[in-house]
Amino acid sequence: MVGSTSVQPFAEILAEEYMAHHSGKKIYVQGGGSSAGIQAVRTGAAHIGMSSRRLMGNEENLIDVLIAYDAIAVIVHPKNPLTNLSREQIRQIFSGKVTNWQGVGGWNKAITLVTREEGSGTREAFQNLLMGKTEISLGALVQDSNGAIRQVVKDDPKAIGYISLGLVNDQVKSLAIDGIEANIENINHGRYKIVRPFLFVFTKEPGGLAKSFLDFVLSPDGQKLLVQEGLVAAKGMRR
Amino acid sequence: MTKEKFLEKFLLFIALSSISILALIAFFIFEQGLPLIWKKGLASFLLGERWYPSQGSFGILPMVVGSFWVTFGSLIVGVPLGVACAVFLCELTPPLVSMVFRPAIQLLAAIPSVIYGFWGLIVLVPLIRDHLGGPGLSILAGSLVLGIMILPTIISISEDSLRALPRSFKEGALSLGATHWQTIWKVLLPAARSGIVASVILGMGRAIGETMAMIMILGNAVQMPHSILHSARTLTTNIGIEMGYATGDHQQALFATGVVLFFIIMGLNSLALIISGRRRS
Numbered sequence: 001m002v003g004s005t006s007v008q009p010f011a012e013i014l015a016e017e018y019m020a021h022h023s024g025k026k027i028y029v030q031g032g033g034s035s036a037g038i039q040a041v042r043t044g045a046a047h048i049g050m051s052s053r054r055l056m057g058n059e060e061n062l063i064d065v066l067i068a069y070d071a072i073a074v075i076v077h078p079k080n081p082l083t084n085l086s087r088e089q090i091r092q093i094f095s096g097k098v099t100n101w102q103g104v105g106g107w108n109k110a111i112t113l114v115t116r117e118e119g120s121g122t123r124e125a126f127q128n129l130l131m132g133k134t135e136i137s138l139g140a141l142v143q144d145s146n147g148a149i150r151q152v153v154k155d156d157p158k159a160i161g162y163i164s165l166g167l168v169n170d171q172v173k174s175l176a177i178d179g180i181e182a183n184i185e186n187i188n189h190g191r192y193k194i195v196r197p198f199l200f201v202f203t204k205e206p207g208g209l210a211k212s213f214l215d216f217v218l219s220p221d222g223q224k225l226l227v228q229e230g231l232v233a234a235k236g237m238r239r
Numbered sequence: 240m241t242k243e244k245f246l247e248k249f250l251l252f253i254a255l256s257s258i259s260i261l262a263l264i265a266f267f268i269f270e271q272g273l274p275l276i277w278k279k280g281l282a283s284f285l286l287g288e289r290w291y292p293s294q295g296s297f298g299i300l301p302m303v304v305g306s307f308w309v310t311f312g313s314l315i316v317g318v319p320l321g322v323a324c325a326v327f328l329c330e331l332t333p334p335l336v337s338m339v340f341r342p343a344i345q346l347l348a349a350i351p352s353v354i355y356g357f358w359g360l361i362v363l364v365p366l367i368r369d370h371l372g373g374p375g376l377s378i379l380a381g382s383l384v385l386g387i388m389i390l391p392t393i394i395s396i397s398e399d400s401l402r403a404l405p406r407s408f409k410e411g412a413l414s415l416g417a418t419h420w421q422t423i424w425k426v427l428l429p430a431a432r433s434g435i436v437a438s439v440i441l442g443m444g445r446a447i448g449e450t451m452a453m454i455m456i457l458g459n460a461v462q463m464p465h466s467i468l469h470s471a472r473t474l475t476t477n478i479g480i481e482m483g484y485a486t487g488d489h490q491q492a493l494f495a496t497g498v499v500l501f502f503i504i505m506g507l508n509s510l511a512l513i514i515s516g517r518r519r520s
Contacts, residue, residue: 142472142480156374158374
Protein backbone atom coordinates (compact mmCIF):
# COMPACT_ATOMS: atom_id res chain seq x y z
CA MET A 1 0.00 0.00 0.00
CA VAL A 2 1.22 3.47 -0.95
CA GLY A 3 0.02 6.98 -0.23
CA SER A 4 -0.52 9.81 2.22
CA THR A 5 2.20 10.37 4.79
CA SER A 6 -0.54 11.34 7.26
CA VAL A 7 -2.22 7.95 6.96
CA GLN A 8 1.06 6.04 6.76
CA PRO A 9 1.86 5.85 10.50
CA PHE A 10 -1.65 4.56 11.24
CA ALA A 11 -1.53 2.08 8.37
CA GLU A 12 1.80 0.82 9.71
CA ILE A 13 0.30 0.21 13.14
CA LEU A 14 -2.69 -1.57 11.57
CA ALA A 15 -0.47 -3.65 9.30
CA GLU A 16 1.74 -4.67 12.21
CA GLU A 17 -1.26 -5.75 14.26
CA TYR A 18 -2.73 -7.60 11.28
CA MET A 19 0.50 -9.44 10.50
CA ALA A 20 0.85 -10.41 14.17
CA HIS A 21 -2.43 -12.31 13.86
CA HIS A 22 -1.95 -13.66 10.34
CA SER A 23 1.46 -15.28 10.15
CA GLY A 24 2.85 -15.61 6.66
CA LYS A 25 1.00 -12.56 5.31
CA LYS A 26 3.05 -9.52 4.40
CA ILE A 27 1.87 -5.94 4.00
CA TYR A 28 4.26 -3.24 2.81
CA VAL A 29 3.41 0.38 3.69
CA GLN A 30 4.98 3.29 1.82
CA GLY A 31 4.52 7.07 1.92
CA GLY A 32 4.78 9.46 -1.02
CA GLY A 33 1.60 11.51 -0.65
CA SER A 34 -2.09 11.02 -1.43
CA SER A 35 -1.74 11.70 -5.15
CA ALA A 36 1.19 9.33 -5.45
CA GLY A 37 -0.86 6.66 -3.69
CA ILE A 38 -3.84 7.07 -6.01
CA GLN A 39 -1.51 6.98 -9.00
CA ALA A 40 0.13 3.81 -7.68
CA VAL A 41 -3.22 2.02 -7.39
CA ARG A 42 -4.16 3.07 -10.91
CA THR A 43 -0.97 1.71 -12.42
CA GLY A 44 -1.17 -1.44 -10.34
CA ALA A 45 2.04 -0.67 -8.44
CA ALA A 46 0.09 -0.91 -5.17
CA HIS A 47 -2.98 -2.88 -4.09
CA ILE A 48 -4.23 -0.23 -1.70
CA GLY A 49 -3.84 3.54 -1.99
CA MET A 50 -3.94 5.75 1.10
CA SER A 51 -5.42 9.20 0.80
CA SER A 52 -5.98 11.96 3.35
CA ARG A 53 -8.21 13.94 0.98
CA ARG A 54 -11.38 13.15 -0.92
CA LEU A 55 -11.07 11.86 -4.45
CA MET A 56 -11.22 14.54 -7.13
CA GLY A 57 -12.88 14.78 -10.55
CA ASN A 58 -11.01 12.26 -12.71
CA GLU A 59 -10.38 9.94 -9.76
CA GLU A 60 -14.02 9.17 -9.15
CA ASN A 61 -14.04 5.90 -11.05
CA LEU A 62 -11.98 4.47 -8.19
CA ILE A 63 -13.46 2.88 -5.08
CA ASP A 64 -12.72 4.63 -1.80
CA VAL A 65 -13.40 3.33 1.68
CA LEU A 66 -13.41 5.65 4.65
CA ILE A 67 -11.30 4.15 7.44
CA ALA A 68 -11.31 7.08 9.90
CA TYR A 69 -11.50 10.83 10.29
CA ASP A 70 -8.73 13.09 11.52
CA ALA A 71 -9.76 16.50 12.83
CA ILE A 72 -7.35 19.39 13.16
CA ALA A 73 -7.69 21.58 16.24
CA VAL A 74 -6.37 25.11 16.65
CA ILE A 75 -4.70 25.25 20.06
CA VAL A 76 -3.58 27.97 22.48
CA HIS A 77 -2.17 28.09 26.02
CA PRO A 78 -4.77 27.25 28.71
CA LYS A 79 -4.24 30.70 30.30
CA ASN A 80 -5.24 32.46 27.07
CA PRO A 81 -8.73 33.90 27.80
CA LEU A 82 -9.86 33.47 24.19
CA THR A 83 -12.17 30.52 23.46
CA ASN A 84 -13.34 31.14 19.92
CA LEU A 85 -11.98 32.44 16.62
CA SER A 86 -13.64 32.85 13.26
CA ARG A 87 -12.08 31.32 10.16
CA GLU A 88 -11.26 34.82 8.94
CA GLN A 89 -9.48 35.66 12.21
CA ILE A 90 -7.46 32.44 11.99
CA ARG A 91 -6.45 33.34 8.44
CA GLN A 92 -5.39 36.81 9.58
CA ILE A 93 -3.35 35.41 12.46
CA PHE A 94 -1.59 32.69 10.48
CA SER A 95 -0.84 34.93 7.52
CA GLY A 96 0.86 37.38 9.88
CA LYS A 97 -1.63 40.23 9.28
CA VAL A 98 -2.67 40.30 12.93
CA THR A 99 0.34 40.11 15.25
CA ASN A 100 -1.21 41.01 18.60
CA TRP A 101 -3.98 39.11 20.37
CA GLN A 102 -5.82 42.42 20.77
CA GLY A 103 -6.42 42.37 17.02
CA VAL A 104 -8.82 39.44 17.51
CA GLY A 105 -10.31 40.65 20.79
CA GLY A 106 -7.81 39.00 23.13
CA TRP A 107 -5.27 40.24 25.64
CA ASN A 108 -2.50 42.71 24.80
CA LYS A 109 0.32 40.28 23.92
CA ALA A 110 2.26 39.62 20.75
CA ILE A 111 1.21 36.40 19.00
CA THR A 112 3.72 33.54 18.70
CA LEU A 113 2.74 31.59 15.59
CA VAL A 114 3.65 27.92 15.40
CA THR A 115 3.25 25.81 12.27
CA ARG A 116 4.35 22.49 10.78
CA GLU A 117 7.13 22.19 8.21
CA GLU A 118 6.54 22.26 4.45
CA GLY A 119 5.60 18.82 3.17
CA SER A 120 3.75 17.80 6.32
CA GLY A 121 0.28 16.36 5.67
CA THR A 122 -1.15 18.20 8.66
CA ARG A 123 0.12 21.50 7.28
CA GLU A 124 -1.30 20.71 3.87
CA ALA A 125 -4.70 19.90 5.39
CA PHE A 126 -4.67 23.04 7.54
CA GLN A 127 -3.76 25.05 4.45
CA ASN A 128 -6.54 23.52 2.36
CA LEU A 129 -9.29 23.39 4.98
CA LEU A 130 -8.70 26.74 6.69
CA MET A 131 -6.22 29.00 4.95
CA GLY A 132 -7.30 28.49 1.36
CA LYS A 133 -5.18 30.69 -0.88
CA THR A 134 -3.72 32.67 2.03
CA GLU A 135 -0.11 31.72 2.79
CA ILE A 136 1.12 30.87 6.26
CA SER A 137 3.56 33.56 7.41
CA LEU A 138 7.26 32.84 6.96
CA GLY A 139 7.79 34.39 10.39
CA ALA A 140 6.00 31.48 12.07
CA LEU A 141 8.00 29.12 14.24
CA VAL A 142 8.29 25.74 12.54
CA GLN A 143 8.19 22.47 14.47
CA ASP A 144 8.44 19.06 12.85
CA SER A 145 5.81 17.10 14.79
CA ASN A 146 2.41 17.48 16.43
CA GLY A 147 4.09 16.81 19.77
CA ALA A 148 6.68 19.57 19.33
CA ILE A 149 3.95 22.08 18.46
CA ARG A 150 1.98 21.09 21.54
CA GLN A 151 5.15 21.54 23.65
CA VAL A 152 5.76 25.07 22.36
CA VAL A 153 2.11 26.09 22.86
CA LYS A 154 2.05 24.57 26.34
CA ASP A 155 5.15 26.58 27.33
CA ASP A 156 4.31 29.93 25.73
CA PRO A 157 1.11 31.74 26.83
CA LYS A 158 1.28 33.87 23.67
CA ALA A 159 1.40 30.94 21.24
CA ILE A 160 -1.11 29.52 18.76
CA GLY A 161 -0.70 26.35 16.69
CA TYR A 162 -2.64 23.46 15.17
CA ILE A 163 -2.45 19.70 15.76
CA SER A 164 -4.51 16.54 15.29
CA LEU A 165 -7.49 16.64 17.64
CA GLY A 166 -6.53 13.26 19.10
CA LEU A 167 -3.32 14.75 20.48
CA VAL A 168 -4.97 17.65 22.31
CA ASN A 169 -4.61 17.16 26.07
CA ASP A 170 -5.17 19.32 29.14
CA GLN A 171 -1.83 21.10 28.74
CA VAL A 172 -3.27 23.08 25.82
CA LYS A 173 -6.69 24.46 24.95
CA SER A 174 -8.41 23.88 21.63
CA LEU A 175 -10.37 26.83 20.27
CA ALA A 176 -13.89 26.73 18.91
CA ILE A 177 -13.97 27.79 15.26
CA ASP A 178 -16.91 30.01 14.23
CA GLY A 179 -18.47 29.09 17.59
CA ILE A 180 -18.24 25.33 17.06
CA GLU A 181 -16.11 23.38 19.49
CA ALA A 182 -13.74 20.71 18.26
CA ASN A 183 -15.12 17.50 19.77
CA ILE A 184 -16.17 14.06 18.61
CA GLU A 185 -19.89 14.87 18.72
CA ASN A 186 -19.58 17.95 16.52
CA ILE A 187 -17.43 15.99 14.09
CA ASN A 188 -19.89 13.10 13.89
CA HIS A 189 -22.72 15.55 13.19
CA GLY A 190 -20.66 17.26 10.52
CA ARG A 191 -20.71 20.57 12.38
CA TYR A 192 -16.96 20.86 12.99
CA LYS A 193 -15.63 21.12 9.47
CA ILE A 194 -11.84 21.10 9.91
CA VAL A 195 -11.82 17.39 9.30
CA ARG A 196 -10.09 15.30 6.71
CA PRO A 197 -11.04 11.77 5.77
CA PHE A 198 -8.50 8.96 5.77
CA LEU A 199 -9.34 6.76 2.79
CA PHE A 200 -8.21 3.46 1.36
CA VAL A 201 -8.45 3.53 -2.42
CA PHE A 202 -8.94 0.57 -4.77
CA THR A 203 -9.42 0.17 -8.51
CA LYS A 204 -12.00 -2.60 -8.10
CA GLU A 205 -13.78 -4.39 -5.28
CA PRO A 206 -10.88 -5.61 -3.12
CA GLY A 207 -10.28 -9.32 -2.85
CA GLY A 208 -7.81 -11.67 -1.18
CA LEU A 209 -5.32 -10.14 1.23
CA ALA A 210 -6.49 -6.57 0.55
CA LYS A 211 -10.07 -7.52 1.43
CA SER A 212 -9.00 -9.40 4.55
CA PHE A 213 -6.88 -6.40 5.71
CA LEU A 214 -9.68 -3.91 4.97
CA ASP A 215 -12.13 -6.04 6.95
CA PHE A 216 -9.71 -6.01 9.87
CA VAL A 217 -9.31 -2.20 9.67
CA LEU A 218 -13.09 -1.70 9.67
CA SER A 219 -13.69 -4.30 12.41
CA PRO A 220 -14.29 -3.08 15.98
CA ASP A 221 -10.73 -4.15 16.86
CA GLY A 222 -9.16 -2.19 14.02
CA GLN A 223 -11.30 0.87 14.68
CA LYS A 224 -10.49 0.71 18.38
CA LEU A 225 -6.80 0.77 17.51
CA LEU A 226 -7.28 3.89 15.38
CA VAL A 227 -9.29 5.65 18.09
CA GLN A 228 -6.53 4.83 20.59
CA GLU A 229 -4.09 6.52 18.24
CA GLY A 230 -6.19 9.68 18.25
CA LEU A 231 -8.42 9.36 15.17
CA VAL A 232 -12.20 9.55 14.99
CA ALA A 233 -13.80 6.23 14.06
CA ALA A 234 -15.46 5.89 10.68
CA LYS A 235 -18.71 4.05 10.97
CA GLY A 236 -17.47 1.60 8.41
CA MET A 237 -19.91 2.88 5.86
CA ARG A 238 -19.05 2.73 2.22
CA ARG A 239 -19.67 5.95 0.37
CA MET B 240 54.90 -10.36 -3.58
CA THR B 241 56.61 -9.96 -0.26
CA LYS B 242 54.55 -9.65 2.87
CA GLU B 243 55.60 -6.03 3.26
CA LYS B 244 54.54 -5.12 -0.27
CA PHE B 245 51.23 -6.84 0.27
CA LEU B 246 50.56 -4.92 3.48
CA GLU B 247 51.46 -1.66 1.73
CA LYS B 248 48.93 -2.36 -1.03
CA PHE B 249 46.34 -3.40 1.50
CA LEU B 250 46.70 -0.16 3.49
CA LEU B 251 46.55 1.86 0.30
CA PHE B 252 43.32 0.11 -0.61
CA ILE B 253 41.79 0.88 2.80
CA ALA B 254 42.85 4.52 2.57
CA LEU B 255 41.46 4.86 -0.94
CA SER B 256 38.16 3.30 0.00
CA SER B 257 37.59 5.81 2.79
CA ILE B 258 38.38 8.66 0.43
CA SER B 259 36.10 7.21 -2.21
CA ILE B 260 33.24 7.17 0.29
CA LEU B 261 33.74 10.91 0.71
CA ALA B 262 33.81 11.30 -3.06
CA LEU B 263 30.63 9.25 -3.40
CA ILE B 264 28.80 11.37 -0.83
CA ALA B 265 29.92 14.56 -2.57
CA PHE B 266 28.87 13.12 -5.92
CA PHE B 267 25.36 12.27 -4.74
CA ILE B 268 24.83 15.64 -3.06
CA PHE B 269 25.82 17.43 -6.25
CA GLU B 270 23.97 15.04 -8.53
CA GLN B 271 20.75 15.57 -6.56
CA GLY B 272 21.18 19.24 -5.73
CA LEU B 273 22.64 20.87 -8.82
CA PRO B 274 19.70 20.24 -11.20
CA LEU B 275 17.40 22.30 -9.00
CA ILE B 276 19.89 25.17 -8.71
CA TRP B 277 20.21 24.97 -12.47
CA LYS B 278 16.44 25.01 -12.96
CA LYS B 279 15.69 27.89 -10.58
CA GLY B 280 18.84 29.88 -11.24
CA LEU B 281 21.69 30.31 -8.78
CA ALA B 282 20.74 33.90 -7.96
CA SER B 283 17.10 33.20 -7.17
CA PHE B 284 18.10 30.19 -5.08
CA LEU B 285 20.82 31.93 -3.07
CA LEU B 286 19.24 35.38 -2.86
CA GLY B 287 15.55 34.52 -2.75
CA GLU B 288 13.78 35.27 0.52
CA ARG B 289 10.65 33.16 0.02
CA TRP B 290 10.71 29.48 0.99
CA TYR B 291 7.41 27.87 -0.05
CA PRO B 292 8.48 24.54 -1.60
CA SER B 293 4.87 23.47 -2.18
CA GLN B 294 4.48 26.46 -4.49
CA GLY B 295 7.86 26.18 -6.13
CA SER B 296 9.57 29.05 -4.26
CA PHE B 297 13.02 28.05 -3.08
CA GLY B 298 14.91 31.03 -1.65
CA ILE B 299 17.51 30.19 0.99
CA LEU B 300 18.91 33.64 1.77
CA PRO B 301 17.22 33.82 5.21
CA MET B 302 18.87 30.51 6.09
CA VAL B 303 22.32 31.58 4.90
CA VAL B 304 21.95 34.75 6.97
CA GLY B 305 20.53 32.74 9.88
CA SER B 306 23.50 30.37 9.78
CA PHE B 307 25.93 33.26 9.98
CA TRP B 308 24.05 35.03 12.78
CA VAL B 309 24.01 31.92 14.93
CA THR B 310 27.61 31.05 14.13
CA PHE B 311 28.96 34.50 14.94
CA GLY B 312 26.82 34.61 18.05
CA SER B 313 28.37 31.36 19.19
CA LEU B 314 31.87 32.74 18.54
CA ILE B 315 31.12 35.82 20.66
CA VAL B 316 30.20 33.44 23.48
CA GLY B 317 32.77 30.71 22.86
CA VAL B 318 35.99 32.46 21.83
CA PRO B 319 36.66 34.65 24.90
CA LEU B 320 35.66 31.80 27.21
CA GLY B 321 37.67 29.24 25.28
CA VAL B 322 40.87 31.24 24.91
CA ALA B 323 40.73 32.38 28.53
CA CYS B 324 40.26 28.78 29.58
CA ALA B 325 43.24 27.65 27.47
CA VAL B 326 45.47 30.33 29.04
CA PHE B 327 44.22 29.32 32.46
CA LEU B 328 45.00 25.64 31.86
CA CYS B 329 48.38 26.38 30.35
CA GLU B 330 49.76 29.13 32.54
CA LEU B 331 47.83 29.69 35.72
CA THR B 332 46.87 26.31 37.17
CA PRO B 333 48.97 23.87 39.13
CA PRO B 334 49.25 20.57 37.20
CA LEU B 335 46.97 18.82 39.67
CA VAL B 336 44.07 21.21 38.95
CA SER B 337 44.46 21.03 35.19
CA MET B 338 44.46 17.24 35.50
CA VAL B 339 40.86 17.56 36.70
CA PHE B 340 39.89 20.40 34.36
CA ARG B 341 41.13 18.93 31.12
CA PRO B 342 39.12 15.69 31.19
CA ALA B 343 36.08 17.70 32.29
CA ILE B 344 36.39 19.83 29.17
CA GLN B 345 36.90 16.77 26.97
CA LEU B 346 33.68 15.46 28.45
CA LEU B 347 31.84 18.49 27.05
CA ALA B 348 32.69 17.18 23.59
CA ALA B 349 31.28 13.76 24.42
CA ILE B 350 27.79 15.00 25.34
CA PRO B 351 25.37 14.26 22.47
CA SER B 352 24.01 17.37 20.81
CA VAL B 353 20.42 16.37 21.50
CA ILE B 354 21.20 16.72 25.21
CA TYR B 355 22.49 20.25 24.66
CA GLY B 356 19.33 20.99 22.71
CA PHE B 357 17.12 19.57 25.40
CA TRP B 358 18.92 21.55 28.08
CA GLY B 359 18.57 24.72 26.03
CA LEU B 360 14.88 24.05 25.45
CA ILE B 361 14.08 23.36 29.09
CA VAL B 362 16.39 25.89 30.79
CA LEU B 363 17.46 28.70 28.46
CA VAL B 364 14.38 29.15 26.29
CA PRO B 365 11.93 29.81 29.18
CA LEU B 366 14.45 32.17 30.82
CA ILE B 367 14.77 34.21 27.63
CA ARG B 368 11.02 34.18 26.97
CA ASP B 369 10.12 35.30 30.48
CA HIS B 370 12.83 37.92 30.99
CA LEU B 371 13.70 39.28 27.56
CA GLY B 372 10.50 38.66 25.59
CA GLY B 373 9.83 37.04 22.23
CA PRO B 374 9.14 33.33 21.79
CA GLY B 375 12.33 32.27 23.61
CA LEU B 376 13.19 29.97 20.71
CA SER B 377 15.74 32.40 19.35
CA ILE B 378 19.15 33.19 17.93
CA LEU B 379 20.26 34.16 21.45
CA ALA B 380 19.39 30.74 22.87
CA GLY B 381 21.03 29.01 19.90
CA SER B 382 24.20 31.09 20.17
CA LEU B 383 24.58 30.43 23.89
CA VAL B 384 24.21 26.67 23.46
CA LEU B 385 26.50 26.55 20.40
CA GLY B 386 29.03 28.72 22.22
CA ILE B 387 29.30 26.03 24.87
CA MET B 388 29.37 23.24 22.29
CA ILE B 389 32.41 24.69 20.48
CA LEU B 390 34.38 25.22 23.71
CA PRO B 391 36.22 21.86 23.63
CA THR B 392 37.47 22.53 20.08
CA ILE B 393 38.68 26.02 20.87
CA ILE B 394 40.21 25.16 24.24
CA SER B 395 42.14 22.07 23.20
CA ILE B 396 43.64 23.52 19.99
CA SER B 397 44.45 26.88 21.61
CA GLU B 398 46.05 25.13 24.55
CA ASP B 399 48.13 22.93 22.25
CA SER B 400 49.43 25.93 20.35
CA LEU B 401 50.28 27.73 23.61
CA ARG B 402 52.15 24.67 24.85
CA ALA B 403 54.01 24.34 21.54
CA LEU B 404 55.71 27.71 22.03
CA PRO B 405 59.45 27.47 22.88
CA ARG B 406 60.16 27.88 26.60
CA SER B 407 62.60 30.66 25.75
CA PHE B 408 59.70 33.03 24.85
CA LYS B 409 58.34 32.93 28.35
CA GLU B 410 61.74 32.85 30.06
CA GLY B 411 62.99 35.76 27.99
CA ALA B 412 59.98 37.92 28.73
CA LEU B 413 60.11 37.18 32.45
CA SER B 414 63.86 37.84 32.65
CA LEU B 415 63.35 41.22 30.98
CA GLY B 416 61.18 42.14 33.94
CA ALA B 417 57.71 41.58 32.46
CA THR B 418 55.05 40.42 34.91
CA HIS B 419 53.36 37.07 34.35
CA TRP B 420 50.25 38.79 32.99
CA GLN B 421 52.30 40.99 30.61
CA THR B 422 54.07 37.87 29.39
CA ILE B 423 50.77 36.15 28.63
CA TRP B 424 49.11 39.16 27.00
CA LYS B 425 52.05 40.64 25.08
CA VAL B 426 54.21 37.63 24.25
CA LEU B 427 52.51 34.24 24.49
CA LEU B 428 49.07 35.03 23.01
CA PRO B 429 50.45 36.93 19.98
CA ALA B 430 52.99 34.16 19.39
CA ALA B 431 50.29 31.50 19.44
CA ARG B 432 47.95 33.62 17.32
CA SER B 433 47.80 31.41 14.25
CA GLY B 434 46.92 28.33 16.31
CA ILE B 435 44.23 30.24 18.13
CA VAL B 436 42.76 31.55 14.90
CA ALA B 437 42.76 28.02 13.49
CA SER B 438 40.91 26.81 16.59
CA VAL B 439 38.31 29.53 16.11
CA ILE B 440 37.77 28.57 12.47
CA LEU B 441 37.41 24.89 13.33
CA GLY B 442 34.95 25.89 16.05
CA MET B 443 33.07 27.86 13.41
CA GLY B 444 32.89 24.78 11.19
CA ARG B 445 31.47 22.82 14.09
CA ALA B 446 28.94 25.56 14.81
CA ILE B 447 27.73 25.88 11.23
CA GLY B 448 27.27 22.12 10.95
CA GLU B 449 25.33 21.59 14.17
CA THR B 450 21.78 20.43 13.47
CA MET B 451 19.89 18.58 16.16
CA ALA B 452 20.32 21.05 19.01
CA MET B 453 19.51 23.93 16.67
CA ILE B 454 16.27 22.35 15.40
CA MET B 455 15.18 22.18 19.02
CA ILE B 456 16.00 25.74 20.09
CA LEU B 457 16.10 28.06 17.08
CA GLY B 458 12.37 27.92 16.28
CA ASN B 459 13.10 27.37 12.56
CA ALA B 460 11.16 30.34 11.16
CA VAL B 461 12.26 31.17 7.59
CA GLN B 462 12.64 34.91 8.08
CA MET B 463 15.48 37.38 7.84
CA PRO B 464 16.50 37.81 11.48
CA HIS B 465 16.39 41.39 12.78
CA SER B 466 17.12 40.76 16.43
CA ILE B 467 18.81 38.09 18.53
CA LEU B 468 15.44 37.44 20.15
CA HIS B 469 13.98 36.37 16.80
CA SER B 470 13.70 32.82 15.58
CA ALA B 471 15.92 31.75 12.68
CA ARG B 472 16.59 28.75 10.48
CA THR B 473 20.07 27.59 9.52
CA LEU B 474 21.07 25.64 6.42
CA THR B 475 21.50 22.41 8.32
CA THR B 476 18.22 22.67 10.23
CA ASN B 477 16.42 23.34 6.96
CA ILE B 478 17.53 19.92 5.75
CA GLY B 479 16.92 18.26 9.09
CA ILE B 480 13.41 19.54 9.65
CA GLU B 481 12.01 19.02 6.15
CA MET B 482 13.66 15.85 4.86
CA GLY B 483 10.95 13.62 6.33
CA TYR B 484 8.23 14.33 3.80
CA ALA B 485 10.12 16.08 1.02
CA THR B 486 9.74 14.67 -2.48
CA GLY B 487 10.61 15.82 -6.00
CA ASP B 488 11.82 19.40 -6.33
CA HIS B 489 11.49 19.94 -2.60
CA GLN B 490 13.87 17.06 -1.90
CA GLN B 491 16.31 18.32 -4.50
CA ALA B 492 16.16 21.77 -2.92
CA LEU B 493 17.28 20.22 0.37
CA PHE B 494 20.21 18.57 -1.40
CA ALA B 495 20.96 21.93 -3.00
CA THR B 496 21.02 23.43 0.50
CA GLY B 497 23.60 20.73 1.24
CA VAL B 498 25.67 21.86 -1.75
CA VAL B 499 25.79 25.41 -0.38
CA LEU B 500 26.74 24.08 3.04
CA PHE B 501 29.42 21.91 1.45
CA PHE B 502 31.11 24.95 -0.10
CA ILE B 503 30.92 26.96 3.14
CA ILE B 504 32.50 24.15 5.19
CA MET B 505 35.16 23.46 2.54
CA GLY B 506 36.04 27.15 2.57
CA LEU B 507 36.32 27.28 6.35
CA ASN B 508 38.42 24.13 6.58
CA SER B 509 40.83 25.26 3.86
CA LEU B 510 41.17 28.57 5.67
CA ALA B 511 42.03 26.75 8.90
CA LEU B 512 44.58 24.57 7.05
CA ILE B 513 46.24 27.57 5.41
CA ILE B 514 46.48 29.46 8.67
CA SER B 515 47.82 26.57 10.73
CA GLY B 516 50.20 25.67 7.87
CA ARG B 517 51.63 29.16 7.94
CA ARG B 518 52.44 28.69 11.61
CA ARG B 519 54.54 25.60 10.96
CA SER B 520 56.64 27.23 8.24
